[in-house]
Amino acid sequence: MILEVVKYGHPTLRQKGARIETITPEVKELIADMFETMYANKGVGLAAQQIGQALQLTVVDVRGVTDRPSSLELQGKPANVQDFMPLVLINPEITPVGDPATGPEGCLSFPEIFADITRPEFVEVKALDGDGRLMEFRAGGLLSRAVQHEVDHLNGILFIDRMDRKTKENLRAELDELQTATRERLQSARKK
Numbered sequence: 001m002i003l004e005v006v007k008y009g010h011p012t013l014r015q016k017g018a019r020i021e022t023i024t025p026e027v028k029e030l031i032a033d034m035f036e037t038m039y040a041n042k043g044v045g046l047a048a049q050q051i052g053q054a055l056q057l058t059v060v061d062v063r064g065v066t067d068r069p070s071s072l073e074l075q076g077k078p079a080n081v082q083d084f085m086p087l088v089l090i091n092p093e094i095t096p097v098g099d100p101a102t103g104p105e106g107c108l109s110f111p112e113i114f115a116d117i118t119r120p121e122f123v124e125v126k127a128l129d130g131d132g133r134l135m136e137f138r139a140g141g142l143l144s145r146a147v148q149h150e151v152d153h154l155n156g157i158l159f160i161d162r163m164d165r166k167t168k169e170n171l172r173a174e175l176d177e178l179q180t181a182t183r184e185r186l187q188s189a190r191k192k
Helices: 025-040 141-154 165-170 172-191
Strands: 045-047 057-060 070-074 077-079 087-107 110-128 134-140
Touching: 025 045, 025 057, 045 141, 057 141, 070 141, 087 141, 110 141, 110 172, 134 141, 165 172
Parallel strands: none
Antiparallel strands: 045 057, 057 087, 070 077, 070 134, 087 110, 110 134
């Protein structure tokens, strides 16, 4: 089922997600719905907060992106990113590695808003997969950026928090407009 992606101004986007202790049928259904929602919105990642659920759960799939390469290492050896997708990360823990790298980012919760964001070039990831199995890997390129972006969501951090001051100021009018529209929509929904 395709779910609604909440927009900037929705309070859930600022909530730290609760850990998932058991992979229930409901969690599995939520994962399937999140993938369907992400693909329908042409995204490469989607966090539970973006569908109004404050959980430590995100999905990622970078297979469709050819102009921004990704890299993956398993147990210190290069692995094929395509074979590893799509990716479910439950209760992820990340360790940034390497020098900062700047690259373009967007977010399904911020339609049509894009900016260059600086993040560590690589990230080491430890998480449970959709079946509750522990997995560990090192990501680079777009995969690293997507994982960091989504894990930020799980902690209530948005990509606008990572923008430099000038970029954020240049986007201020669009951000304020989006936030106001979201809040007005939430208020009118409460009145019904």
